[in-house]
Amino acid sequence: MFDFDAVHWNTGLWDVAELFGDEPLSSPEHYAEMLRRIDRRIRMLFPNAKVVFATSTAVREDGYKGVFHRYNATIERYNAIALDALKDTDTAVNDLYAHTKDILPEYCSDMTHYNTPEGAAYMGGKVLSVICGALGIAASEVNIEGFTLEAYS
Numbered sequence: 001m002f003d004f005d006a007v008h009w010n011t012g013l014w015d016v017a018e019l020f021g022d023e024p025l026s027s028p029e030h031y032a033e034m035l036r037r038i039d040r041r042i043r044m045l046f047p048n049a050k051v052v053f054a055t056s057t058a059v060r061e062d063g064y065k066g067v068f069h070r071y072n073a074t075i076e077r078y079n080a081i082a083l084d085a086l087k088d089t090d091t092a093v094n095d096l097y098a099h100t101k102d103i104l105p106e107y108c109s110d111m112t113h114y115n116t117p118e119g120a121a122y123m124g125g126k127v128l129s130v131i132c133g134a135l136g137i138a139a140s141e142v143n144i145e146g147f148t149l150e151a152y153s
Helices: 028-045 074-087 095-101 118-134
Strands: 006-010 052-056 092-094
Touching: 006 028, 006 118, 028 052, 028 074, 052 118, 074 095, 092 118, 095 118
Parallel strands: 006 052, 052 092
Antiparallel strands: none
């Protein structure tokens, strides 16, 4: 299929979103099954890749207003579901939830994202570190000079 060295993937924040006071958009059972299916599909498409699943990040609950909400307690529960769903695979885990649970407010661009220079460096450093660990290389060996997202989309 495709010859990639690593696939770092994540899902969850939309699954835990609550609209109009309803339960999360995905039931726990559906979430677990979809994670297993995604993991199998990644392995089918990228058979030689090291697979890394990133847990859902923490959110700033106080930023949600109106009918749309996310709660860290729910994110923690769904992250546990994800880890259980993937436990029988060799998928590595990047615990972004722990990495963001006590993040500095200036790293956040809103209640969910880290699109500030500080946040991007903090999150990117963690992702790079985990991917390099999975590949058995030092982060200093990775050349990101001239990197453009468009070249990898």
